Amino acid sequence: MATARLTAVEVDYPGRGRALGPFDLTVNPGEIVAIVGPSGCGKSTALRLLAGLEDPTRGAVERTPGRGETSVVFQAPTLMPWASARTNVALPFELAGTPKGQARADADAALERVGLADAVDAKPAQLSGGMAMRVSIARALVTQPKLLLMDEPFAALDEITRRALGDDIHRLWDDTKPAIVFVTHNVEEAVYMAHRVVAMSAAPGRVHMTADVPGELPRAPHFRTTTEFRNIVETISDAMADTMSAVA
Amino acid sequence: MKRLIDILAPFVLLAVLLGIWEAACRILELPPYFLPPPSQVAGEIVTENALLFASAWNTLLMALKALVVASLLATGIAISVAMNQTMEKAVRPLAVALQVTPVVAIAPQVVIWAGLEHPDRAIIALATIVAFFPIFSGALTGLKASDRDLERLFDLYGATKWQRLWRLRIPSALPFLLEGHKVAGGLALIGAVVAEFVAGSGGAQGLAWRILEASNRLQTAKSFAAVIILAIMGAVLYAALSYGEKAILKRLRGS
Incomplete structure (x- = not known):
């Protein structure tokens, strides 16, 4: 049973026309899928469909996670600026009516797992970009979701931080094995992060190609220097260059 | 240096x-009735200080009461209206109409409604009308200024209407509300003075009455003294509200 499935979905926005599709995607339990594609190809729209935040104009969306079992990490940390890291991470529990003591304890534990045990009382403005993103990831994982959706989570971060966070995501994934859909416009990042990479064509986005990535998750050290990594990156990049030139 | x-x-x-x-x-x-020298105006501030400061205090109190009433009304109405788009569309033109109505045009009638023996009530009501709009407008804008992705997150976790209001919309609106209060404070003071002028009654014993009284008696220096005290009071009120705004925002964001 798939965790989430999009079947021939199409999304039309009034005044903007077709944003996505027809598009198919199956996300299996415990699997990390990366969606890579040019800006404006409908990656974020596909993610909102998977989250159940939007309905497709045509096609079918199937989701098995129940309420509170889906989490989203956005490109920006999307924290409440008036609330401490702990209160931000405890938000899913507070909205679900979990007792405050339990919510705080779980939030503190989640912050500790992303290496922010010392920053539980800090406000977002006091955190660096990387730390704020860690708080956002802690908030997404605190409910132990079955499906974690990440919308270009590292796009605003520097290279060192994004690499460190990528490995952290793998380590955290290894604990509870949620299904993860990771959206990015960076081919290398997609290949590094996922079991399977779905490359999309330019707007309206369709599946251009799919590639399975060999190797274990979390990644072995220096995975980026291996031949199979380089080969898959080049294959996907070439294929995407073709779709771009077809458009241009 | x-x-x-x-x-x-x-x-x-x-x-x-x-x-x-x-x-x-x-x-x-x-001649001093035409233009008194600044030394004479300063002298008036010193010799008449008891009367002038008591009048200034009365004006300030009326303005502050109006600010409190306007704050409660504007914030309350904005919150109840923001919950419903149709309500907002219905209320906004009325609020704008109230905003562009000159306070001097409605003041005489408000004085009659408040009762001639209670000019202070009329003045507070008129200053409230003037101070209402910036707070209302700021609150409405702020209640809709919450981050779109945070809204999505609240959707995802199945937040109720009230949770969304208290945990997202109102905290997001706070900077706009504070800005609105800062503007409204100055307007309330001007509103109180203008209203007292139009009320044309000494019953409220505010600064406007001192100015009227002094001009009618050709005591130009005393009237200038009252205007200067009014200006200083306005500046101090604005500075205090600005300081309060910064302090609250700093506490809120922790930096």
Whole structure:
């Protein structure tokens, strides 16, 4: 049973026309899928469909996670600026009516797992970009979701931080094995992060190609220097260059 | 050194202008009812200080009461209206109509409604009308200014309407509300003075009455003294509200 499935979905926005599709995607339990594609190809729209935040104009969306079992990490940390890291991470529990003591304890534990045990009382403005993103990831994982959706989570971060966070995501994934859909416009990042990479064509986005990535998750050290990594990156990049030139 | 000059510059300019004014009055031997020299105005502030400060206090109290009433009304109405788009569309034009109505045009009628023996009530009501709009407008804008992805997150976790209001919309609106109060504070003060002028009654014993009284008796220096105290009071009120705004925001964001 798939965790989430999009079947021939199409999304039309009034005044903007077709944003996505027809598009198919199956996300299996415990699997990390990366969606890579040019800006404006409908990656974020596909993610909102998977989250159940939007309905497709045509096609079918199937989701098995129940309420509170889906989490989203956005490109920006999307924290409440008036609330401490702990209160931000405890938000899913507070909205679900979990007792405050339990919510705080779980939030503190989640912050500790992303290496922010010392920053539980800090406000977002006091955190660096990387730390704020860690708080956002802690908030997404605190409910132990079955499906974690990440919308270009590292796009605003520097290279060192994004690499460190990528490995952290793998380590955290290894604990509870949620299904993860990771959206990015960076081919290398997609290949590094996922079991399977779905490359999309330019707007309206369709599946251009799919590639399975060999190797274990979390990644072995220096995975980026291996031949199979380089080969898959080049294959996907070439294929995407073709779709771009077809458009241009 | 540069900093010191920056701080001193406005005072030096003021001193120069006052010096020219003083000199002009003496050289041209202007009659004091026409243009009193600044020294005479300063003298009035000193000799009449008890009366002037008591009047200033009355005006300030009326303005602050109006600010409190306007704050409660504007915030309350904005929150209840923001929950419903149709309500907002219905209320906004009325609020704008109220905003563009000159307070002097409705003041005489409000004085009659409040009862001629209670001019202070009429003044507070009129100042409230003036102070209402910036707070209302700020609140409406702020209640819709919450981050779109945070809204999505609240959707995802199945937040109720009230949770969304209290945990997202109102905290997001706070900076806009504070800005609205800062503007409204100054307007409430002006509103209180204008309303007292139009009420044309000494019953409220505010600064406007001092100005009216002094001008009617050709005590120009005393009327100028009242205007200067009003200006200083307005500046202090604005500074206090600005400080409060910064302090609250700093506490809220932790930096």
